[in-house]
Structure formats: C-alpha cells, structure tokens
Amino acid sequence: MPKPIFVLNGPNLNLLGVRQPAIYGAETLADVRRRTEARARTLALDVDFRQTNSEGELVDWIQEAREKACGIILNAGAYTHTSVAILDALNAAEKPVIELHLSNVFRREAFRHHSYVSPAAHGVICGFGAKGYELAIEALADIVTSSQAGKA
Numbered sequence: 001m002p003k004p005i006f007v008l009n010g011p012n013l014n015l016l017g018v019r020q021p022a023i024y025g026a027e028t029l030a031d032v033r034r035r036t037e038a039r040a041r042t043l044a045l046d047v048d049f050r051q052t053n054s055e056g057e058l059v060d061w062i063q064e065a066r067e068k069a070c071g072i073i074l075n076a077g078a079y080t081h082t083s084v085a086i087l088d089a090l091n092a093a094e095k096p097v098i099e100l101h102l103s104n105v106f107r108r109e110a111f112r113h114h115s116y117v118s119p120a121a122h123g124v125i126c127g128f129g130a131k132g133y134e135l136a137i138e139a140l141a142d143i144v145t146s147s148q149a150g151k152a
Ligand code: DQA
Pocket: 011, 012, 013, 075, 076, 077, 078, 079, 080, 100, 101, 102, 103, 104, 105, 112
C-alpha cells in the first residue's frame, strides 16, 4: 500500500452539520470522514483525515506530508483566500494536491473567487458537497497510480 493520502481540513470545518447547512450540507465532519475512508478503502488507499482551526498547524501538516503522504487533499476553508504561508508549504511539499471545497465558491462572494491554494493544486473540486471528498480521492488515486506506473 502506498503512503496515506493526507486529507486536511481547515477552520470551521469542525462545525459541519450545524454551520450554514444550506451552504455546507447536513453531514458532520465525522460523516465526511467515514465517506472518505470508505471510498479510499475501495481503491486500496489509506487516508489520514485531520481538521484544525489553526493556520500554523495546517502548514505543519503540509510539511509532514512531504515525508509521510502520497498526496494531499486540502479544504483550507477561509485560509484558501488569505494564506501565502499555505501556498508556500504546498509548493515545498512537492506532492500532488487536490484543492477541495464543499460549496461552489464561484457562486458566492467575490472574495471567495481567489485562491492561494490553486496555483499549487493539480485540480480543484468545488460545489459537490461531501461527495467532493470521494471525487477527490478518486482523482488523487489516478494521479498516484499513474506516477507509480511511471517509476516501474
Ligand atoms: C469552503 C469555502 C470557503 O470559502 C469557506 O471559507 C469555508 C469552506 C468550502 O468547503 O466550501 O470555510 O472551503
């Protein structure tokens, strides 16, 4: 089995299920975690699923991914729109990155249309709610598998 996929969640995502359910859905973060792990299992992949409200902790985890992960799925929450530190960490990690958002940020306020994560991301999934986590696992599985095939 390859190294785990780090699925990293930023600020306020611990409130999923109670926070603006019309935008973010009724599922809790624990529900999303179960969905993500189940999809990964079907692809014989391991997931390390985490959430923090702290920007520095996200940076630490992205640095950790350099050694310990095969790729990163990142829902950086509001730090998506503000954090050069997260962009720098992603560039330093040299791992495939999928940027993820539950909501379609492009249908929302203009300040959500810019992302500091996107320049470091292989691709972006947004607007599919919790299902997006499963889609991100599938997308990253393809990238990881084809990069390993390239090494064979
Ligand atoms: C979010 C979108 C961000 O704009 C917002 O700040 C979040 C969640 C999403 O998953 O839709 O906290 O990343």
